[in-house]
Amino acid sequence: MTFADAFRMALENLGRRPGRTLLTTVGVIVGTGALVLMISLGVGLQRGTQALFSGEGGLRRILVTKPLPNSGPKKRAHPFGFSGPGIPGALMTAKDVEDLRAIQGVAFVVPDLIIRSTVEFHGLEGGPATDVFLGGAASEEEPEFRAVLKAGSLWSSPDERSCIVGSRFVEGRFKDVGAEGLIGRTIIISHRFWPEEEPKPPAEEVTFRIAGVFSSDRMGLRGAAIYFPFKVGEALRTRLKGGEPTGVLTTKPGTYMTCSVSAKSLDEVDLVKHRLNDAGYEGLTQKDMLVLLETLFLFIDGFLACIGAIGLIVSLFGIANTMAMAVLERTREIGILKALGARGRDVRRVFLLESAGIGVAGGVIGLAAGTLAGVALNATAHGLFELSADLRLFHVSIPLALGAVGFAVLVSVVAGVFPARRAARLDPVGALRYE
Amino acid sequence: MPDPLISAEKVVKRYLLGEEVVTAVDGVTVSFAPGEMAAIVGRSGSGKSTLLHLLGALDRPTSGRILARGRRLDEQSDDELAAFRRATVGFVFQSFQLLPGATAQRNVELPLLLAGLPPAERKARADKLLDRVGLSPRRGHRPSQLSGGEQQRVAIARALANDPPLLLCDEPTGNLDSRTSEEILGLLSGLTKDGRTVVLVTHDRAIAERYCPRRIELSDGRVVTDTGGAP
Numbered sequence: 001m002t003f004a005d006a007f008r009m010a011l012e013n014l015g016r017r018p019g020r021t022l023l024t025t026v027g028v029i030v031g032t033g034a035l036v037l038m039i040s041l042g043v044g045l046q047r048g049t050q051a052l053f054s055g056e057g058g059l060r061r062i063l064v065t066k067p068l069p070n071s072g073p074k075k076r077a078h079p080f081g082f083s084g085p086g087i088p089g090a091l092m093t094a095k096d097v098e099d100l101r102a103i104q105g106v107a108f109v110v111p112d113l114i115i116r117s118t119v120e121f122h123g124l125e126g127g128p129a130t131d132v133f134l135g136g137a138a139s140e141e142e143p144e145f146r147a148v149l150k151a152g153s154l155w156s157s158p159d160e161r162s163c164i165v166g167s168r169f170v171e172g173r174f175k176d177v178g179a180e181g182l183i184g185r186t187i188i189i190s191h192r193f194w195p196e197e198e199p200k201p202p203a204e205e206v207t208f209r210i211a212g213v214f215s216s217d218r219m220g221l222r223g224a225a226i227y228f229p230f231k232v233g234e235a236l237r238t239r240l241k242g243g244e245p246t247g248v249l250t251t252k253p254g255t256y257m258t259c260s261v262s263a264k265s266l267d268e269v270d271l272v273k274h275r276l277n278d279a280g281y282e283g284l285t286q287k288d289m290l291v292l293l294e295t296l297f298l299f300i301d302g303f304l305a306c307i308g309a310i311g312l313i314v315s316l317f318g319i320a321n322t323m324a325m326a327v328l329e330r331t332r333e334i335g336i337l338k339a340l341g342a343r344g345r346d347v348r349r350v351f352l353l354e355s356a357g358i359g360v361a362g363g364v365i366g367l368a369a370g371t372l373a374g375v376a377l378n379a380t381a382h383g384l385f386e387l388s389a390d391l392r393l394f395h396v397s398i399p400l401a402l403g404a405v406g407f408a409v410l411v412s413v414v415a416g417v418f419p420a421r422r423a424a425r426l427d428p429v430g431a432l433r434y435e
Numbered sequence: 436m437p438d439p440l441i442s443a444e445k446v447v448k449r450y451l452l453g454e455e456v457v458t459a460v461d462g463v464t465v466s467f468a469p470g471e472m473a474a475i476v477g478r479s480g481s482g483k484s485t486l487l488h489l490l491g492a493l494d495r496p497t498s499g500r501i502l503a504r505g506r507r508l509d510e511q512s513d514d515e516l517a518a519f520r521r522a523t524v525g526f527v528f529q530s531f532q533l534l535p536g537a538t539a540q541r542n543v544e545l546p547l548l549l550a551g552l553p554p555a556e557r558k559a560r561a562d563k564l565l566d567r568v569g570l571s572p573r574r575g576h577r578p579s580q581l582s583g584g585e586q587q588r589v590a591i592a593r594a595l596a597n598d599p600p601l602l603l604c605d606e607p608t609g610n611l612d613s614r615t616s617e618e619i620l621g622l623l624s625g626l627t628k629d630g631r632t633v634v635l636v637t638h639d640r641a642i643a644e645r646y647c648p649r650r651i652e653l654s655d656g657r658v659v660t661d662t663g664g665a666p
Contacts, residue, residue, distance in 0.1 A: 005548050016536055336532045339493060340546045340593070341521025343514045428493045432532060 001346045010353035013326070021358065024315075024322040028362020029369060031312030032408045036370025036396060037377075038308030039404070042301035044374075044395035049293055051391075058144075060107070062261040062273055062283040065089035066096060089282070091255040096281075100261055103275050105268040108140035110230065111256040115237045119226065122186040122207075124174060132169070134189075135224030136233030141262065145214055145227065151179035152212030158229045162209040163187065168216035169225035172385060179213040186210065187226070191240055201239055208232075312408060315362070316415040323355050323419035327426075334423050335431025344424035351423050355416025356409055363408030370404070371396045438504070440601055440632050441490055442466030446499035448485050448656075459485040461656035462499070467634055469600060472627045474635045474643035474650045482656035483636045484605050490634065491524045491603045492516040521550055525594030527623075529606035531586040533578040539565060539589045540574040546596040564592040568622065584615035591622060602626060602633045608642065620646045 001009075014021045068090050092111065100109045115134040120127075137145055142154055145164065155162045170182055189206040208228065216225075228236060238253040261283065263272040273283040327334070334347055374394030381393050448460040459482045467473055467490075475483040488494040489501055492508050501508040503523060508516065525546075526532075533542045543561040552560075565574050568588040578586050587607060594602055604623060608616035623633055624646050637643055643650045652660040 001549050002551050005551075012536070332532070333534055336534060337545070337549070338517065339491075339520065339526050339532070341517050341549045341597075343517040345514075346549065429488050432493075432528070 001342065001349070003349075006346065006349045007353055009350050010357055013330075013350070014354055014357055017326075020322055020325075024318050025358050025362045025365070027315035027318040028312065028359060028408050028412060029366040031309075031315040031411075032363050032366025032404050033370035033373065034311040035305065035308030035407065036367055036400065036404045037373055037394065038304040039301060039400055040370065040374050040394040040396045042297060042304040043397060043400060044378075044391075044393045046293070046297040046301070047395055048391045048393070049297075050290065059266055059286050060263045060269055062263065062269065062276070062285050063112075064092075064100060064109075064259045064261050064276060064281050064283050065257070066092050066281055089257070091257065092259055093255055097256075097259060099279060100259060100276065100281070103261075103272060103279060105264050105272040105275065107262045107264045108138060109262075110136070110138040110141060110260045112258040112260055113230075113233050113237050114224070114257055115233070115240060117240060118190050120188040120190050121174070121182075122188055124177065124185065126173060128190055129169070129173065132226065133224040134226045134228065134233065134236070136230035136237075137164075137227040138230045141260075148215045150213045150215050152183040152210070155211050155229050158231050160209075160211075160229060161207070161232060162211040163226050163228045164212040164214050165210055166216035166225045167213055168391075170213060172382065182210050182213060184209065189236065189240070205239060206236075309407070312411050316411050319355055319358055319412050319415035320419065322358075323351060323416045324422075326354070327351070327419045327423045330423075331426060331431050331434040334426050335428050335434065338426070338428035339432060347426075348420045348424035351420035352413055352416050355412045355420070359409035359412025360405070362412070363405035366408060367396075367401055367404050371401075438468075439466035439502075440469045440471075440504060442502050443486070443490060443496075444500040444502065446486070446489060446496045446501065448482070448489060448494065449497045458656055460489065460496070463653070463656070463658055465651060465658060465661065467601075467632050469632055470627050470630045471649060472624055472633045472635070472647050474637055474647035475653060476637055476640055476643045476650055477653035479638060481653040483638075483653050485656075486653065487603050487605055487634065487636050491526060491601075492519050493526075521546065522597060523599050523601055525597070525599040525602045527587070527590050527594050527602065527604040527607045529609035531578065531583075531590045531610075533586055533589060533593075535578055538575050538577055539570060539581065539585075539592075542578070542589055543592045543596055546593060550597055560596060561592070564595055565589070567595075568592045582615075583611050584618060587611060587615075587619050588622070591619070595626070600631055602631055604633065604635045606636055606638070608637070608639075616642070 066089050097109050097111055100106060113134065113136040117132060117134055118128045118130045119132045119134075120129075137154075139158055146154055149164070150167055152164070154164060165182065165187070167179065170179070174182060186207050186209055189208075191200075214227075227233070261272065261276065263269045269285055269287070273285055276283050337347060374396060378392050378394050443463050443465050446460055446463045447458065450457045450459055461482070463482075463486060465486075475486060477483045485494070489496055492501070492503075492511075496509055499509070503519065508519065511519070520526075534545065537545070540558070540561050543564055544557040547557040547560055562571070562574070565571050568591055570585060570588055570592065573581060573585060578589070581589065587610075591607075602623070607623065608619055611619060620642060623635065627633055635643070635647060640650075647663075649663045650660070651658055
């Protein structure tokens with residue numbers, strides 16, 4: 001029997017019991033759809049996170065902390081075996097900033113202000129945004145910020161009371177206005193936890209003009225939503241006493257939790273990291289983060305894939321049951337085929353093609369269903385949350401699509417192996433007498 | 436006597452029925468020449484159908500030898516036996532054994548499909564065979580739409596599809612009325628004219644005597660008489 005004839009016979013056999021074939025295929029559709037959805041979530045999150053760490057400016061950056069006294073870097077427990085800073089560490093001061101600047105290969109050092117506060121957008125609909133992280137941009141890193149601007153410009157002087165806002169922060173919030181529409185508007189810092197005994201600062205001290213909108217997706221370890229000129233930002237932090245309390249962030253003027261160190265070139269990043277380790281600091285590069293993220297997402301993707309695969313594995317039993325029923329029902333037909341000269345492998349091939357057919361149909365439809373569900377969930381997530389326009393929480397890649405359909409077919413064929421083998425081994429005389 | 440097409444030598448077939456060993460065929464030695472029309476007769480349970488299955492390589496003997504043109508079948512693999520059935524044997528059963536979901540045409544094409552013939556050739560040969568058994572107008576009908584006699588004629592056409600030299604018929608008229616039975620038996624006996632061997636299993640002595648020059652009677656799995664064969 002040729003493959004084409006076996007294939008046609010398998011399709012005809014599936015078509016003879018349309019209801020049962022459909023129900024069995026639905027199991028594979030649900031299983032494949034769940035698998036695609038789960039893995040596409042992992043892939044989408046991974047891509048979204050990794051996008052943060054692209055760009056040469058970001059890759060030259062090292063996030064530096066100072067270990068607490070009596071807790072050297074070697075004593076720290078690192079879950080994935082990578083070397084990096086631990087938080088909380090000791091507070092860093094202006095002297096630390098100077099020491100870091102003195103390290104060979106360092107282009108510039110920017111203390112991270114990390115102010116947490118509440119922000120209102122003047123003249124725009126919507127309530128204040130809470131838990132917004134504010135930062136300061138040093139003059140040395142202005143070219144990097146300029147390179148990632150999506151609209152507007154940077155401030156023209158380091159004392160200017162203006163700011164740039166992150167696209168991820170504003171795109172979800174002010175879709176109608178757009179990045180261009182925000183330029184020239186003002187934000188007001190409205191501290192939720194303003195101490196009652198202190199007078200609130202005058203409006204001019206907490207009002208800033210939006211000069212530009214930068215792409216949040218390319219900021220890597222620099223993760224604040226709004227940046228001010230460094231001096232302006234530092235003055236604001238002093239005025240706000242560090243911002244809203246978190247229990248972790250420092251509120252003491254002139255002290256910093258972390259500093260951003262920029263190496264002069266990409267080649268020097270690891271060298272600079274070693275040098276600052278030798279000087280008693282700990283550094284975390286974006287490369288370290290990427291390695292950590294890859295390891296982390298290996299676990300996340302694996303876990304999500306396992307959850308998704310459960311559905312398909314459950315459908316395996318449905319297919320096995322359907323095929324076992326088919327063997328029973330068609331025992332006499334198998335006897336006829338064998339009497340007419342069919343080999344065991346001919347019979348086995350027809351049954352395996354039937355189960356594979358269920359896998360292909362269920363896999364392809366399940367892939368389409370999972371992809372559509374992902375698209376719908378992406379749209380819902382963008383409607384509900386403030387997400388960057390480029391971010392897709394569910395991302396179906398070509399390897400994922402091929403892998404999911406392939407896995408569905410594999411599971412289906414595995415489910416059909418035992419019934420097909422049983423059919424192939426049937427004694428022709430006994431099969432012909434089967435009622 | 437010309438060289439036999441198929442022969443059994445001291446063939447024994449035992450089954451395990453629950454815990455009891457049943458001897459269905461007990462030391463049968465018999466051979467069939469090309470172009471011969473023979474009947475195996477006997478009462479129910481005499482072992483005639485089992486002997487037919489052994490001759491057609493549907494089953495293997497417990498002991499003894501089955502030879503097809505001098506080649507031992509009992510020593511061959513399952514795939515080799517399948518190839519032997521495909522090329523050498525045509526089966527006709529009492530209950531027709533047609534695929535219920537397939538048309539008459541498709542049923543006749545089935546052995547050709549198993550032999551790997553291309554669709555156009557299959558169709559041409561099936562058309563010719565259905566024409567030969569007088570069923571051309573019913574080629575598109577399913578077995579449930581055909582009478583018993585028509586179904587058996589489809590089965591005969593199917594048995595002839597690969598032009599086998601040996602036709603093994605197990606009670607081919609058992610489910611048919613007397614008039615239709617005569618038509619079918621007339622058709623079968625006509626097949627020996629082109630050198631084909633037809634072996635018929637029947638419990639009806641009258642049929643055997645009327646249509647089969649040679650009659651082999653089995654009782655308790657043993658040959659009790661073998662009459663009318665070529666000298």
